[in-house]
Amino acid sequence: MLSKKAKYALKALLYLTKNKEKGLTLISEISNSERIPKKFLESILVDLKTNGLLHSIRGKKGGYQLAKDPSQISVGNVIRMIDGPLAPIPCVSHLYYRKCDECVDEITCEIRIVMKKVRDSTASILDGTMLSDLEKINTALNQEFKINS
Amino acid sequence: MLSKKAKYALKALLYLTKNKEKGLTLISEISNSERIPKKFLESILVDLKTNGLLHSIRGKKGGYQLAKDPSQISVGNVIRMIDGPLAPIPCVSHLYYRKCDECVDEITCEIRIVMKKVRDSTASILDGTMLSDLEKINTALNQEFKINS
């Protein structure tokens, strides 16, 4: 399960992606538009900043901005930053590998084999989807919506 | 993340699959062989029984047994039973669908679209893998191991 924190992080980053031409954006603007509890969002943005995704300026006229191009930030990236491993079980994680305590033999563990498949397909989807891709999806969907209504 | 409970459930079911010719199997045998805390395993087996996967007899000569053919029990099945939805986010779950509290418009939610892909690929792997498939993998792996050593 994706935590709310990770979901909020993605929503906030996506909002900043859509508004990147406008320069700095206020926490409160993101919080209102995306309906994310403000104080909670604050701490998330600090996390993302610490991880190099955002850049901020404080004081009057301050706000947040993407520190990288949206084509350089993958969804997998963001989720790992906030929630940790994508893998459903630590013994199949690439970046957060850990042996299972009770597992007698990892090599012949059948559960591991299925879970590895899951982790690989999940990772290929999430690491292959950039914020810029999501932005395109969004404009396409909005376009479609206008046509159909 | 798969919970330990779900992982133990899968290990126990797999153990029963491998030993299904022997008839009834003791909780303590599964617990020892798979290194699962006995009392915890007990409660898991009761769950699986309640869900119709196992059948048990108590008293002397008692034990547990699969109630279905291993080809009829999928990994996805077991995980849903213990952990709930496979979907990373409730709004893309088939059996446990729930609208996101803060989501303004589900149809144009880009996060939902990526997460739907993840849920679909995960579900197709897990629902497509039966206990009998895992058993085959295991015998194949053990065979290979013998040849290589």
Added chain:
DNA sequence: TCTTTGTCTAGTAATCTAATAGACAATATA
């Protein structure tokens, strides 16, 4: 100097996870 912004430290209620303890009930066998 005042207002507006982000930052930092701390706390917390509620829920979930991974168990454990122990009395009880059913069954087979001596």
Added chain:
DNA sequence: TATATTGTCTATTAGATTACTAGACAAAGA
């Protein structure tokens, strides 16, 4: 029938995690 052996049921719990909130502080511009 007594006893040993099995599963069942109820209750409890330590510790971690989740999803927040409160409030003082710091920087920057007008």
